Amino acid sequence: xxxxxxxxxxxxxxxxxxxxxxxxxxxxxxxxxxxxxxxxxxxxxxxxxxxxxxxxxxxxxxxxxxxxxxxxxxxxxxxxxxxxxxxxxxxxxxxxxxxxxxxxxxxxxxxxxxxxxxxxxxxxxxxxxxxxxxxxxxxxxxxxxxxxxxxxxxxxxxxxxxxxxxxxxxxxxxxxxxxxxxxxxxxxxxxxxxxxxxxxxxxxxxxxxxxxxxxxxxxxxxxxxxxxxxxxxxxxxxxxxxxxxxxxxxxxxxxxxxxxxxxxxxxxxxxxxxxxxxxxxxxxxxxxxxxxxxxxxxxxxxxxxxxxxxxxxxxxxxxxxxxxxxxxxxxxxxxxxxxxxxxxxxxxxxxxxxxxxxxxxxxxxxxxxxxxxxxxxxxxxxxxxxxxxxxxxxxxxxxxxxxxxxxxxxxxxxxxxxxxxxxxxxxxxxxxxxxxxxxxxxxxxxxxxxxxxxxxxxxxxxxxxxxxxxxxxxxxxxxxxxxxxxxxxxxxxxxxxxxxxxxxxxxxxxxxxxxxxxxxxxxxxxxxxxxxxxxxxxxxxxxxxxxxxxxx
Amino acid sequence: xxxxxxxxxxxxxxxxxxxxxxxxxxxxxxxxxxxxxxxxxxxxxxxxxxxxxxxxxxxxxxxxxxxxxxxxxxxxxxxxxxxxxxxxxxxxxxxxxxxxxxxxxxxxxxxx
Numbered sequence: 001x002x003x004x005x006x007x008x009x010x011x012x013x014x015x016x017x018x019x020x021x022x023x024x025x026x027x028x029x030x031x032x033x034x035x036x037x038x039x040x041x042x043x044x045x046x047x048x049x050x051x052x053x054x055x056x057x058x059x060x061x062x063x064x065x066x067x068x069x070x071x072x073x074x075x076x077x078x079x080x081x082x083x084x085x086x087x088x089x090x091x092x093x094x095x096x097x098x099x100x101x102x103x104x105x106x107x108x109x110x111x112x113x114x115x116x117x118x119x120x121x122x123x124x125x126x127x128x129x130x131x132x133x134x135x136x137x138x139x140x141x142x143x144x145x146x147x148x149x150x151x152x153x154x155x156x157x158x159x160x161x162x163x164x165x166x167x168x169x170x171x172x173x174x175x176x177x178x179x180x181x182x183x184x185x186x187x188x189x190x191x192x193x194x195x196x197x198x199x200x201x202x203x204x205x206x207x208x209x210x211x212x213x214x215x216x217x218x219x220x221x222x223x224x225x226x227x228x229x230x231x232x233x234x235x236x237x238x239x240x241x242x243x244x245x246x247x248x249x250x251x252x253x254x255x256x257x258x259x260x261x262x263x264x265x266x267x268x269x270x271x272x273x274x275x276x277x278x279x280x281x282x283x284x285x286x287x288x289x290x291x292x293x294x295x296x297x298x299x300x301x302x303x304x305x306x307x308x309x310x311x312x313x314x315x316x317x318x319x320x321x322x323x324x325x326x327x328x329x330x331x332x333x334x335x336x337x338x339x340x341x342x343x344x345x346x347x348x349x350x351x352x353x354x355x356x357x358x359x360x361x362x363x364x365x366x367x368x369x370x371x372x373x374x375x376x377x378x379x380x381x382x383x384x385x386x387x388x389x390x391x392x393x394x395x396x397x398x399x400x401x402x403x404x405x406x407x408x409x410x411x412x413x414x415x416x417x418x419x420x421x422x423x424x425x426x427x428x429x430x431x432x433x434x435x436x437x438x439x440x441x442x443x444x445x446x447x448x449x450x451x452x453x454x455x456x457x458x459x460x461x462x463x464x465x466x467x468x469x470x471x472x473x474x475x476x477x478x479x480x481x482x483x484x485x486x487x488x489x490x491x492x493x494x495x496x497x498x499x500x501x502x503x504x505x506x507x508x509x510x511x512x513x514x515x516x517x518x519x520x521x522x523x524x525x526x527x528x529x530x531x532x533x534x535x536x537x538x539x540x541x542x543x544x545x546x547x548x549x550x551x552x
Numbered sequence: 553x554x555x556x557x558x559x560x561x562x563x564x565x566x567x568x569x570x571x572x573x574x575x576x577x578x579x580x581x582x583x584x585x586x587x588x589x590x591x592x593x594x595x596x597x598x599x600x601x602x603x604x605x606x607x608x609x610x611x612x613x614x615x616x617x618x619x620x621x622x623x624x625x626x627x628x629x630x631x632x633x634x635x636x637x638x639x640x641x642x643x644x645x646x647x648x649x650x651x652x653x654x655x656x657x658x659x660x661x662x663x664x
Contacts (some may be wrong), residue, residue, distance in 0.1 A: 096574075114566075139627055139630070142567040142630075143630065143634070146634045146638070149638075150637065150638065150641065153641055153645070157645065157648075160648070161652075162649075162660065163652060165645060165648045165649045165652050165660075166649060166652075166653070166659065166660040167643050167647055169577065169642075169646065169649050169658065169660075170658070172641065172642050172645055173572075173580055173584065173658075175640055176584050176588075176642065177572065177584070177587070179634075179635075179638070180584075180587050180588060180591045183591050183594075183595060183627075183631055184591055184594060186596075186627075187594060187595040187598040187624065187627065188598065190598055190623070190624065190627075191597075191598035191599075196623075447580070
């Protein structure tokens with residue numbers, strides 16, 4: 001018999017699928033109903049993710065080990081498609097659900113009216129993202145990736161307008177090419193190894209003949225490029241600032257998890273296939289690319305942040321910055337570094353989501369004249385002209401308005417700036433600190449002797465990028481909150497302010513509770529390093545005996 | 553046969569890449585389609601090329617070398633479906649861009 005805990009693994013995929021499909025049948029005018037379905041589904045995802053986290057962590061009895069495996073249609077591994085959950089996947093499921101919840105609530109204020117099928121596309125996006133976190137099969141990964149991308153194309157264009165369509169066209173074209181590379185990589189790996197199951201792949205990779213090894217590595221490299229495009233590594237990141245800056249606020253906030261999907265797949269596959277000595281002659285394949293590519297990304301994002309005068313582009317570059325730091329950390333490949341990187345991933349995703357939502361609110365304080373002037377401000381020193389034109393009143397919807405809007409905006413902006421730049425005392429700093437501390441104290445340091453030179457470069461880059469982030473954000477903060485002597489005080493509704501506050505509060509919670517969070521992440525990173533456990537759990541997953549077998 | 557298939561894939565992908573780098577959105581979409589054809593043929597080739605081999609195994613003891621690998625064929629089918637849907641979606645975005653900007657340049661404006 002299967003227990004309910006086994007079926008729970010499928011919930012993060014099936015629930016948004018059913019909810020999204022059901023909403024296609026609901027008339028577009030009934031937004032309240034659609035929002036309710038969407039909200040229930042997302043809350044369900046959050047609950048499922050939390051239970052899965054507790055199961056994977058051994059807090060709840062259910063699985064034999066820390067890895068839960070679900071065999072779709074009861075096909076034995078490696079013939080069928082397996083879904084596998086460990087601590088890392090469960091954590092990312094929860095992160096995705098939290099982010100989705102925040103942007104969903106935010107979108108109810110106005111954005112879900114800007115186009116058709118917003119909620120359905122949103123649920124399909126969640127389905128794709130959750131599926132990529134869960135799957136243990138390469139081709140299934142492709143399918144979930146495409147589900148995620150197809151929904152993201154629709155969402156990126158949500159709200160329409162020339163800027164969104166222009167950015168969206170580049171985004172679609174880049175991702176279609178990346179998908180082609182993905183397919184090429186998957187089929188080459190299949191051609192060499194004869195399997196698509198990740199655990200099976202990790203098992204047979206050591207036994208690939210030297211004759212075929214080049215083909216295997218070429219396939220893995222093509223696959224890697226597809227994921228690096230998604231995780232925005234320099235020089236494959238040029239599509240990101242335009243797309244994220246053009247997307248509507250709740251969409252951009254939930255897109256913050258999408259670069260992390262690329263990071264997750266690289267983390268999972270690279271550690272499983274190439275990091276250990278078990279990979280034979282291919283062990284360590286691509287390490288330098290991840291390490292130095294990540295650092296180059298960090299440098300690129302630092303320059304990009306300093307160069308952008310627009311808050312949206314700045315936030316987009318902050319996403320590239322966190323991608324760069326994470327990729328370089330994966331390149332180090334040590335368990336402690338990966339644990340630190342996971343903390344940084346949590347903090348940077350939450351704060352980027354909050355920042356994107358906040359930008360929308362901050363932009364309402366700008367009058368029409370000041371937004372034009374913001375660009376030319378320094379050139380003409382035209383502060384005096386700022387409060388000349390008051391701009392037209394935007395049509396506001398009714399709803400509960402929160403008091404002290406400017407105080408809320410200012411406080412939230414400072415908090416998210418500290419988080420993004422990684423300054424103490426908030427979680428961004430703890431993430432960077434954990435990363436650097438682990439890098440400068442390598443586990444094999446006694447034998448290897450000293451710190452790797454790459455760690456020093458990484459240290460300098462991380463600190464410089466933090467400084468640049470702080471400078472760039474403060475510059476915009478001063479221009480927004482201090483320079484205008486009579487800023488327009490916007491009307492903020494509770495459902496717009498609450499998600500921002502909730503995301504920032506969550507960052508504060510993981511700052512205060514850094515101990516327990518770090519303990520969980522340490523065991524998650526430890527489980528990633530013990531690839532044999534993963535292979536054994538997935539390969540040894542028992543099928544459910546049929547009624548005939550049981551009768552026998 | 554290997555040579556013919558390899559050359560076909562090479563020509564398809566090569567022309568696709570060239571078209572992809574052209575400035576008109578119509579050229580880009582044709583380029584993307586050609587690349588996806590090349591990729592589909594490539595996946596097919598990864599199941600090993602052969603003549604007169606069926607992918608469905610019959611009853612009893614069989615000699616696997618006389619059968620084609622069914623998995624790449626299933627993968628190609630999925631890839632074709634997804635590729636077709638994505639091309640249709642790209643076409644819509646392309647038309648929207650044409651409508652907004654009055655030009656079919658991929659950047660939404662004619663170069664000066």
